[in-house]
Amino acid sequence: MKILYTDVLVVGGGLAGLRMAIAARRRGHEAVILSLVPPKRSHSAAAQGGMQASLANVIQGQGDNEDVHFEDTVRGSDWGADQAVVRMFVHTAPKAVRELAAWGVPWSRVRRGDREVVINGERVTVTERDGAHGLVAQRQFGGTKKWRTCYVSDGTGHAMLYTVSDQAIAADIPVHERMEAIALIHDAGRCHGAVVRNLVTGELTAYVAKATAIATGGAGRLYRVTTNAVICEGMGQAIALDTGVAALGNMEAVQFHPTGIFPAGILVTEGCRGDGGLLLDGDGHRFMPDYEPEKRELASRDVVSRRMEQHIAAGRGAHSRFGEHLWLDITLLGRAHIEHNLREVQEICRNFLGIDPVREPIPVRPAQHYTMGGIRTDHTGECPTLKGLFAAGEVACWDMHGFNRLGGNSVAETVVAGMIVGEAIADFCDRTANDAVVSTGLARDFLGREQARLDDLLKGGGRENANTLKAAMQNVMTDKVGIFRHGEALAAAVEELQQLVERSRHLGVAYKAPGANPELVVAYRLQLMLRLALCTAAGALARTESRGAHYRDDYPRRDDGEWLKRTLARWPDPTAALPTLDYEALDIGAMELPPGWRGYGARDHMEHPAAEGRRARIEQVKRDLAGADRFAVQEALMPFRHLLPERYRGPNERLDEGTA
């Protein structure tokens, strides 16, 4: 039996995992990172468009600050987010960009003087200030009032991931590659590490740690059409669910990105629309202004994706042998802009579609893109029901995205949460009461259980084929738990997924090698993925309203009276057919921004009885504090600074705002 000890076990080598490990290491704790692949191949590398942080350097970002970023994020979330966490996030995001600038990220910079940009289909000239010359530049993204998205050409995630990964190498943090956590070791409400499978040799090892931090990214592969990498299979969420103790928050909140290339689903960035690209229908007509006169192509992703599908359903799509789609037209941006700022997009179009977007429009259709739900944590990133278990990044429901996350807020979350949760992990490890005291018996039990599960797949004589069942699951999710949802279809999805769970108990693997065995990997992951799929479908069926990306055409209105709450899915009894669903209410009385209209999309939500009172209270506070600065007003409405690690509490300096 192999057991390995460390202070901090980080599961995942993407941006969130690396940043947490660096934080813990800098505070003197030993950290080991596990990753399915070399860390620089993590899916963080795919983020093209950028990272939101209210630096307010470019002229179109002037006047931006934490308050504006806060409001955009809460509206984007359709009031599903935890507002205190959003505050922590928007406050720390500028620090994260500046830290990364110091670590080596080659952020695109502001150039003084005139330049031409495309806004709402028109070429306009903007003039950048002298004082901003050379500072980090921002571009426009959907759902934002100001230009706030910092970027590195269109390889933002790549540049960030390489820089952070290089700093992890500099800090001498070991990454155990091709190692997969397949179960958490836990006992009496305390997490002690993970059972880890070597993907090359098949050997199992128990990694025992004081703190276990999950940063395994999204679960896009629950769906047939997704922008996510093939390794985004939701194993982090799944092994947390498998404890029966940890809860998953809002798994029904799934984002569909408007512009997956058709039919492969590979993403072209929102930066295409942010920079001025247009959506056209089968007749070449620009249809978004018809539906969304305020924000047009740049409403939030949930809204744009729905409008696109609605337009296709109305028979206005373009036809191809693969089915219906729409067009993304960036030809109006011009060759120079595309070859400079949207080069990855051009490469993708050339390599996968055989077209040049400088001259031709790009066939697109919405595709699954982001998992808003995940392992429910408190504001420090710790699981409230399983001590010593932390989560950050896309895998977590920290919950700053609620029911829809804004473009550019996700890579920002990975590093910001990495900074904040990393400090909390270091604090946790500092406390001697948390020293690991684990009996080898416990580790042995968990290793034995997992080995038995694998042996059963290899030798149990089951006849079901994992690839077949996986495809069936992905079809159910895409067809019935997608952009437009309906009670009957959701009920059918739950039923079909349950049948698949039943069949997955009889999986057999034809190829028997104990070591590198891709078929075995599909099989053991699938058993866990099916449960995640059920949490998503069951949560969606139960939520009889529409909020953010969760849209029920049988309940098209947001219902704050009934549903201003977070879904918590648990699976306490492994033989049960369904997860248990509980709900965690969001407290309007503590909100800085009470629920209202988002500024785009439908205007017909049902009010919460306490919303009016809270709005009045806020107006009162603002009147009482007339003349006070924005920090004092904010502090009076919803204090959050005390929740942050001390080193990140300071104010952010800007061109127009000193750090008095």
Added chain:
Amino acid sequence: MTAPNARRPRQLRIEVLRHNPADAASVPRLQGYELTEAPGMTLFIALNEIRETQDPSLQFDFVCRAGICGSCGMLINGRPGLACRTLIQDMDPHIRLAPLPVFELIGDLSVDTGKWMRAVGERLEAWLHGAAGADVDRMEAPMDPDLADAIYELDRCIECGCCVAACGSAQMREDFVGAVGLNRIARFRLDPRDGRDDGDFYELIGDDQGVFGCMTLLGCQDVCPKDLPLQTQIAFLRRHMARRGFGGG
């Protein structure tokens, strides 16, 4: 839009050089697979279809399947390239695949580039030096926009290993850091935020494992999927390092 090809679908024959070093009985061999071409089919789609319907033991690596993560470097008809973005419609229906040379073989088409890249990264100290202690509350230090672009240009490397696999020097001496390593040094050398000078860089690459090991065969630049100007960078570094070696500034 792409004219979907109207011909009758072709029959493809894909031959894979197979070997499983973990299995003592395994000997390297070519194995052929037949399948029907589908519109828009890439090697990513074809290899997955083979694994799902014909041979569950076949090993290969894909992650992003969008040409940006660098996982799927392999020899495609003898030439290093990224399999995920290789469209089969542009190729002869008889395709030969083999793992990238130089890197440790994990099995079939899967090689351990991660270990190799981390080792070179550690040896070359390929991270920005002097990064500690930034005051994150203050405004960032300005940088010339063109310089930032130039740094990003070199930062676009995805460590896929194609340049190493195509490199005569790397095949002859296993400690050669390759174009990927030299490019990383060129990147940090260009970056004013890095506290090192040419003397420091000379210590890292001023020998035959480094910039003087390159035989200028140009293989690296020909195959780089990101079209990085690798030869220009190596030549430039060599000039500076040679000057340094002769005791110049």
